[in-house]
Amino acid sequence: MLRVLQKSKKELTDQDLFEGLLQNDQATFEYLYKKVYPMVRQQVHQLGGQEEDARDVFQEGLIATWQNAKSGKFQLQNNTKLSTYLVQVCKWRWLEKTKKASSRLEHQMEEMVEVGEAPSVLTRWLEKEDQQKFQTQFEKLSERCQEILQRFYFAKESIHHIAKVFGLEDKTAKNEKYRCMQRLKKIYFNSSMDR
Amino acid sequence: MNQEIFEKIEAYLQGRMSVEEKEQFQQQLNQDPGLQKIMEEQLALTNAIETEGLKNKLNSIYDHQFGTHKQKGNVIFLKRFRPILAAASVALLVLAAWLIFRNTEQPNEQLFSQYYERPAGLPTTLGIQTNEAFSEGMIEYKLGNFSEAQQFWLPLLAQFPENDTLQFYLGINYLELSQLDSADNYLNKVAEKEESKLRMNAKWYSSLVQLRQEKKDEAFSTLSEIALDTNPFQAQASALLEELSEN
Numbered sequence: 068m069l070r071v072l073q074k075s076k077k078e079l080t081d082q083d084l085f086e087g088l089l090q091n092d093q094a095t096f097e098y099l100y101k102k103v104y105p106m107v108r109q110q111v112h113q114l115g116g117q118e119e120d121a122r123d124v125f126q127e128g129l130i131a132t133w134q135n136a137k138s139g140k141f142q143l144q145n146n147t148k149l150s151t152y153l154v155q156v157c158k159w160r161w162l163e164k165t166k167k168a169s170s171r172l173e174h175q176m177e178e179m180v181e182v183g184e185a186p187s188v189l190t191r192w193l194e195k196e197d198q199q200k201f202q203t204q205f206e207k208l209s210e211r212c213q214e215i216l217q218r219f220y221f222a223k224e225s226i227h228h229i230a231k232v233f234g235l236e237d238k239t240a241k242n243e244k245y246r247c248m249q250r251l252k253k254i255y256f257n258s259s260m261d262r
Numbered sequence: 263m264n265q266e267i268f269e270k271i272e273a274y275l276q277g278r279m280s281v282e283e284k285e286q287f288q289q290q291l292n293q294d295p296g297l298q299k300i301m302e303e304q305l306a307l308t309n310a311i312e313t314e315g316l317k318n319k320l321n322s323i324y325d326h327q328f329g330t331h332k333q334k335g336n337v338i339f340l341k342r343f344r345p346i347l348a349a350a351s352v353a354l355l356v357l358a359a360w361l362i363f364r365n366t367e368q369p370n371e372q373l374f375s376q377y378y379e380r381p382a383g384l385p386t387t388l389g390i391q392t393n394e395a396f397s398e399g400m401i402e403y404k405l406g407n408f409s410e411a412q413q414f415w416l417p418l419l420a421q422f423p424e425n426d427t428l429q430f431y432l433g434i435n436y437l438e439l440s441q442l443d444s445a446d447n448y449l450n451k452v453a454e455k456e457e458s459k460l461r462m463n464a465k466w467y468s469s470l471v472q473l474r475q476e477k478k479d480e481a482f483s484t485l486s487e488i489a490l491d492t493n494p495f496q497a498q499a500s501a502l503l504e505e506l507s508e509n
Contacts, residue, residue, distance in 0.1 A: 091312065093319065093350070093354050093357055096316070097323050100320065100323045100327060122328075126317070126320045129316075129320060130317070130320075134313075198313060198314070198317065201314065205310075205311070214349050216311050217311065217315050218349060218353070220311040220312050221312050221315025221316065221319075222315070222349070222353045242265070245269075248268070251311075252303065252304075255310075256303065
């Protein structure tokens with residue numbers, strides 16, 4: 068019975084995972100979290116971090132991997148598994164954060180080169196302050212706008228689908244999305260100028 | 263900026279342009295630094311929206327899978343993003359449903375006919391089986407006249423509302439008549455009777471009804487129960503489970 072249940076949850080190949088990342092596929096994120104997080108947590112624990120550190124490092128690492136996949140900085144190669152890459156990114160991130168033993172960090176960076184990436188182009192880390200600021204501005208939008216934008220840009224739902232959910236014509240939904248983006252743009256870039 | 267430009271930039275960024283359109287647009291970009299800047303802003307915004315979505319998604323996965331401790335930030339986050347979380351979970355449900363049902367319509371029907379074998383019926387000698395109406399119904403059932411059988415059996419329910427043999431054959435009869443909800447209803451009553459000799463039979467046929475109803479999840483769990491127990495349907499249930507998990 069167990070065997071059957073396990074079998075029903077198919078193993079995802081690296082290709083599946085990579086494409087899943089590009090599509091913001093929810094199941095892919097869950098799969099990676101379940102599979103890779105325990106390894107990262109163990110690693111961070113071993114390097115002296117706590118549960119919350121592990122969680123932060125993993126999420127930042129996954130976001131960085133996702134961004135790199137989208138920008139083309141990270142590409143699938145025969146000798147690198149996606150999960151290996153992610154674990155390395157997280158480990159590197161943790162060492163960078165703690166600035167522990169700089170020689171060890173250098174060593175880690177060399178390892179990353181072996182994995183097939185120069186550290187300088189490896190990753191644009193999620194800048195927490197920037198994203199926090201964006202979040203604050205984003206929340207100033209109406210809930211409806213937030214939902215429309217999230218559905219379209221993150222969940223990658225079609226305009227047709229979104230229109231159906233909100234009981235609108237396709238054209239109306241498209242216009243509404245445009246207006247929401249204009250509003251967000253105005254709020255966000257105006258606030259940036261105040262800095 | 264007008265909407266036309268906005269949509270054009272979006273089509274470009276999302277790779278929805280033809281080769282020609284793309285070349286033309288790239289030329290436009292090269293010639294117009296203003297347009298270039300608008301595009302970069304748009305890209306930055308959509309990236310930020312996506313990142314925000316992913317951040318929320320990861321937080322909620324963590325809370326579901328690993329969250330044994332509460333963080334202050336999370337509570338605020340949950341409150342603020344309830345609508346988005348709700349949307350995300352709906353999207354997730356839709357996705358899950360899609361994953362489960364996408365290519366099962368045909369195969370399930372096939373599996374059903376592959377595994378379904380009508381119970382032969384009873385010799386009419388014992389208990390309710392000595393009842394004349396029940397016997398008449400059983401004869402019709404064996405002849406494949408299910409509507410007639412039903413006319414004999416349904417009135418008996420008033421007299422023997424909890425009789426498992428009656429419930430079981432009524433369930434099968436409804437299944438033969440393709441009235442799946444009623445079939446499921448009667449078979450379930452028997453499947454819930456701990457002491458009934460027909461309990462496992464009822465479970466087995468109930469799983470087949472669920473399969474025909476495209477309730478793959480329910481069929482899966484019913485079959486699992488059968489496969490875990492020693493009974494005459496164990497092997498069949500295991501085999502069907504294997505097939506189900508493959509398609």
